[in-house]
Amino acid sequence: MSATDLVGELKLLRKGRGISVVALGPRVGPAMRAAFGIADADDVAEIRRKLSESLVTLSASLPEDLRTAALAAFGLHDQAKHPFLQARVSWVARALDRDERTARRRIDEGIERIAELAVSVQAGLLEPAYPSRSWHTEELRVALALDQRVPEAFEFRRVVADADDIAELDLALTLTNARKRRETVGENDLQVDVFYGGTLAETVMESSERFGLMLHLPKPLRRDARHDIALRFRAVFRHPHYVCVPRHRVDLFDLHVKFPPSLPGTIVKLENVFQDDARDPAAGGEALTPDGSGEVHVQFRGLAPGFAYGVRWEPAGVS
Structure with missing residues (x-):
């Protein structure tokens, strides 16, 4: 060629x-x-x-x-x-x-x-923007339902092994506290269900807000092998945003958010921002307008590990 x-x-x-x-x-x-x-x-x-x-x-x-x-x-x-x-x-x-x-x-x-x-x-002359020695995410598709009594996020992820014998995936989820209300987050505040693709081995508190999740795969992956997983997360949001902050390279992040009938006053798209800025109203972003079903859809490509991508919203009347 x-x-x-x-x-x-x-x-x-x-x-x-x-x-x-x-x-x-x-x-x-x-x-x-x-x-x-x-x-x-x-x-x-x-x-x-x-x-x-x-x-x-x-x-x-x-x-x-x-x-x-x-x-x-x-x-x-x-x-x-x-x-x-x-x-x-x-x-x-x-x-x-x-x-x-x-x-x-x-x-x-x-x-x-x-x-x-x-x-x-x-020809192998061009390395990926964010090379990994273990695994990376080729596709991450999330449907977030905020119109439920307890908000639910359905996550469908396709991972690619960047080395041989990848037997587990180290995942994480943060329940960010509001700046003015430093509630304690405990293991019971997050429910995780694995629909397919592995077994949840353990959930540990890595910090006062972050849950570490270890998913054991059905069998070890060889280099370049692809594997699909599906998870459901349920938790009460302590701060009005949902972002992906990848530990490993993510090629595509597709996010659908369904809001309750009482729509937020403002919704913004967050892209390549510092994680702490995701909850800061002063950190601006592209304004989003929900469709007739009260939903917004955003998509990101080539996510940089350590930076936040997603959506933040504020209740009506909050500036």
């Missing part, structure tokens, strides 16, 4: 509806299959998923203008879902405050850089 071959196939992919084209299979040539791990047995939905996640991940390291241009060209930018490439080019021109000829050049440059990065990854 060469970068030139991959560029040619990616330029074909961007035509028409881009990544959303119905007949996606015929546009996926051998270079894209090799670069993005697409197997002959993959159906259209799986091909679309692999392409989308790979292109978004690779473009994350590009300069902002090239990233915006490339994602829009493929129809992967939230604000550029137009059915025709020309309409997406026009959007890029407006977004970058450039003419359309310059917008096309930015798109081409973005595609060329993505191809170079993909070839480097395949």
Whole structure:
């Protein structure tokens, strides 16, 4: 696989509806299959998923203008879902405050850089942004229900072994106290159920707020093996936020939050903030508006270990 071959196939992919084209299979040539791990047995939905996640991940390291241009060209930018490439080019021109000829050049440059990065990854010349010696999370999908008597979080996680003989996962959950009310958090304040994927070996208090969870796997994982787990957490929230603060690399974090009928006054998206800032109203973020069902949905990619990603809310009337 060469970068030139991959560029040619990616330029074909961007035509028409881009990544959303119905007949996606015929546009996926051998270079894209090799670069993005697409197997002959993959159906259209799986091909679309692999392409989308790979292109978004690779473009994350590009300069902002090239990233915006490339994602829009493929129809992967939230604000550029137009059915025709020309309409997406026009959007890029407006977004970058450039003419359309310059917008096309930015798109081409973005595609060329993505191809170079993909070839480097395949050749082993490019290390992950946050390499791990044990395991990392490929996908973390959480559904948080705040409209229950006791809030519940359903967590579906796919992990990847970065070494041989990974037999357990070290997880953690923090019940953050409010700054003005330093209640004591005890083991009975958190309920954990394992639906599938392992056995909860122990729950220990690692600090006054943080629970350490050790999950034993059904069998040890070999390097590059994938494994799915599903957990449910139930706890009373002491502070109005829910964030992921990864210990290990996380490639994708997808969060749905369902609020009770009495909606919060403000809801903000928190991304790459210090953990202590997650509970600080002075730490700003993108404002979110619940949909007709009282829900918000946010997604993060390439999470940096030790930083917080998620949602914070404040009751109505609180500034």
